[in-house]
Amino acid sequence: MIVKDVLDILEGEIICEGDLDQEIKTACGSDMMSDVLAFVKDQSVLLTGLVNPQVVRTAEMMDMACIVFVRGKMPDESIIKLAETRGITLIKTRFRMFTACGLLYTNGLSGGTKV
Amino acid sequence: MSNAIHLHYDVSGEDFTRAGEASGAVKKTLKKLGYNSDAIRRVAIAMYEAEINMVIHADGGFVDIDIYPDRVEVLLSDHGPGIPDVEKAMQEGFSTAPDNVRTLGFGAGMGLPNIKKYTDDMRIETTIGVGTNLYLTVIVNQP
Incomplete structure (x- = not known):
C-alpha cells in the first residue's frame, strides 16, 4: 500500500502533501504518543485524534511518512508548517478511529506486530 | 576520544510545542553523518521522550550529545525537583505528570521505560530539590 491508497481508502483530504507514492507497511492508531513511541515499525502511518505539534514530532522520530487525523479533525497552521518541513503527509478523514483503522486493516494493512 | 562530534542544546521549559526540537536536530545530524536508520531512530526516540520529561517535570534544561563512530552518548541535565523513587518511575x-499533559498525548508512564528499551545503557543521577542527570548510550554501526 502507498500513501495515496490510504488517502483513497479513507476518502480523505490532503492537508499537507509529502511523498504520496511512499510505501506504507504498517499502521498505528493512538492518541497516546508514548504508546506510539513504544513500538518502532518501519514505514508506518499514524492514525490519531490528537491535534498538536507533538503528533508531527512523534512521526518524525519514528520515520513515519503519513499522519491521518480521524473524525474530521483539522490541525492548525503550526502543525501543518512543521509537517511541511519534515516532508510528512497529513490527511484528514471524516471516519472515526475504529472505522478508519478497520478500513485500512481490511484492505491489507497490518499492525506490524504479533499480539 | 578526540574524534567525537559534540552538540549542545538548551531545552525550554516554557513551550511544550517546541519539545522535540533538539531530538529532531540530532536526528538530522546523524542522518547526514550516515549512521544506520535503526540506530538513529533509537537515539531520536529515547532523546525525545527524555526531552518531553524535561519539559513536563523540570522546566527545561540542557542536552549534551557526543557522537562517536561506534556510539552516541547523550546527557540530559535539569534543575527540576528530582525523582523520589527511580525504581517506581x-x-x-507509573506517572506523576499532571492531567493537562495527558491531553497532549503524554504522561502515560511510558517515558523512562521507553528510554531504557531503546538505549544500550541508561543511568540516572537524581537529587531531590537539585535536579536530574540522565546519561544515555546507544551503540551504533560504523557510518
Missing part, C-alpha cells in the same frame, strides 16, 4: 504506567 521505571515501571510502565
Whole structure:
C-alpha cells in the first residue's frame, strides 16, 4: 500500500502533501504518543485524534511518512508548517478511529506486530 | 576520544510545542553523518521522550550529545525537583505528570521505560530539590 491508497481508502483530504507514492507497511492508531513511541515499525502511518505539534514530532522520530487525523479533525497552521518541513503527509478523514483503522486493516494493512 | 562530534542544546521549559526540537536536530545530524536508520531512530526516540520529561517535570534544561563512530552518548541535565523513587518511575504506567499533559498525548508512564528499551545503557543521577542527570548510550554501526 502507498500513501495515496490510504488517502483513497479513507476518502480523505490532503492537508499537507509529502511523498504520496511512499510505501506504507504498517499502521498505528493512538492518541497516546508514548504508546506510539513504544513500538518502532518501519514505514508506518499514524492514525490519531490528537491535534498538536507533538503528533508531527512523534512521526518524525519514528520515520513515519503519513499522519491521518480521524473524525474530521483539522490541525492548525503550526502543525501543518512543521509537517511541511519534515516532508510528512497529513490527511484528514471524516471516519472515526475504529472505522478508519478497520478500513485500512481490511484492505491489507497490518499492525506490524504479533499480539 | 578526540574524534567525537559534540552538540549542545538548551531545552525550554516554557513551550511544550517546541519539545522535540533538539531530538529532531540530532536526528538530522546523524542522518547526514550516515549512521544506520535503526540506530538513529533509537537515539531520536529515547532523546525525545527524555526531552518531553524535561519539559513536563523540570522546566527545561540542557542536552549534551557526543557522537562517536561506534556510539552516541547523550546527557540530559535539569534543575527540576528530582525523582523520589527511580525504581517506581521505571515501571510502565507509573506517572506523576499532571492531567493537562495527558491531553497532549503524554504522561502515560511510558517515558523512562521507553528510554531504557531503546538505549544500550541508561543511568540516572537524581537529587531531590537539585535536579536530574540522565546519561544515555546507544551503540551504533560504523557510518
